[in-house]
Amino acid sequence: MSRIGKKPVPVPSGVTATINGQNVIVKGPKGELSFVVNDLVSVDMTDDGIRLDPRNQTKNARSLWGMSRTMVANLITGVTSGFEKQLAITGVGYRAQVQGKTLNLALGFSHDVKFDIPEGVEIKCPKPTEIVINGIDKQQIGQVAANIREYRPPEPYKGKGIRYADEFIVRKEGKKK
Structure with a gap:
């Protein structure tokens, strides 16, 4: 189990995040970034932020889970503080x-x-x-x-x-x- 992947990515105020299929688009005060999440990882928008989960329990899906969560977190950090x-x-x-x-x-x-x-x-x-x-x-x-x-x-x-x-x-x- 990915300890990083379990945590949802919080979306701060002033930042808008939209999920279009597997594409995550984040807009903030510094600009706009996007990331296409692998098909083995599902992306959902919840009240506490963006939640990523593996679609199945294969080794490949679990390894992409934490990486995808970190990539989405980097998008939010980039558009807020850079x-x-x-x-x-x-x-x-x-x-x-x-x-x-x-x-x-x-x-x-x-x-x-x-x-x-x-x-x-x-x-x-x-x-x-x-x-x-x-x-x-x-x-x-x-x-x-x-x-x-x-x-x-x-x-x-x-x-x-x-x-x-x-x-x-x-x-x-x-x-x-």
């Missing part, structure tokens, strides 16, 4: 700067890396070594952060590169003479 990811840049001369709809990254290459900011995502650089990514879609925010980090992942000897703000880099010892 999501944020922070990246930290470490290295001499490494810096980031937002210019219009592009993020310019100086990462020690012979050229600056230009990253086009996708629609629905807001990127800020409060300091040249910090990148803050905001938006309402949790999956999109995580994917944008991973794409930016991919340009120069942190290396284990000096820790240079782009890392998540809460990520810990295990350092290796260098050569000995």
